[in-house]
Amino acid sequence: MSRSPIICLLTVLALMMACKPKTPSKFIQPDDMEDIMVDFYMARALAQRQADQAFTQAKYEEAVFSKHHVTRADFDSSLIYYYTRADRFNAVLQRVADRLEEQALVLGATEGEIGKYAMLNATGDTANIWAERSTMAMMPVPAYNRWDFTIEGDSSFRKGDSFLLQFVTNYMYQSGNKTGIAYMAVDYQDTTIARNLRFSVSGLSQLRFPAQPKNIKRIRGYFYLDDGHEQTSTTRLLFMSNVQLIRFHDPKYEENQKDSIPQDSLARSVGTDSLSRGDSVRGREPMLSPDDGAADDRVAPRHPDPQIR
DSSP: OOSHHHHHHHHHHHHHHHHSOOOOTTSOOHHHHHHHHHHHHHHHHHHTTSSSHHHHHHHHHHHHHHHTTOOHHHHHHHHHHHHTTHHHHHHHHHHHHHHHHTTGGGSSOOTTTTGGGTTOOSOSSEEEOOOSOSOEEEOSSTTSSEEEEEEEOOTTOOTTOEEEEEEEEEEEESSSOOEEEEEEEEEESSEEEEEEEEEOSSEEEEEEEOOOSSOEEEEEEEEEEEOTTOOOOSOEEEEEEEEEEEEEOOTTOOTTOOOOSOHHHHOOOOOOEEOOSSSOEETTEEOOOTTSOOOOOOEEESSOOTTOO
């Protein structure tokens, strides 16, 4: 057998490897950066459980840098370098998200926030029907700043179902406006109810949908990280974890039940939901606990009927 084809193949491979973009040695290399970011995120998540969160977080972060033999300045400058190369950095971010998803029980939300639904599956009267990945990493750079999802209606949905979309956010920003948006719409046979939630701090966020005596066709929506129309090279990253979509069956709704909810009560609009830790409010109503029902909604009839106001 002639060696010429083998020699040609090896030459091509060598040229391809030589042309592959490399990270300058003065910056933390991709594999090391991945390890550091996983530990860094975990340190922040664990610090959120402590009473003195700010002090504990700083101490945990310094422990991470010491473990990996880098300084905070090394880490910050490397993040800026990778951030300006979003197409290559996205692969690192997704590997970090994959690893964090495997450690979902320590991703920053306390038991009082998401633990109540942590072990739910997709069946039962109260079920977690989220089928997408539960952890994701985003940058305010297209196409890494948006995540779309669609859940088609099936026999597990019933009239009178209500929903709770909740997730934990962790911002890693050096500067800039932090604005995330969660949008979700529930398509019924003749009506669409759409709501959105703006979040700008790390912590738990929730978006609720009230019960409707209608058959559900699908649920759709997206997560979006706004760039704030700012031109900056500083690092801006958003990690979302523990994404859940909880469906609640209400036994008082029967399959043959007629619409009994006045249309004018469904047509009240509160605009944008804003909910996070602390004393935040949604619209004009105080924050609700997961079992207290849902806030007002915006109803958009698919086929407007002049008889309905």
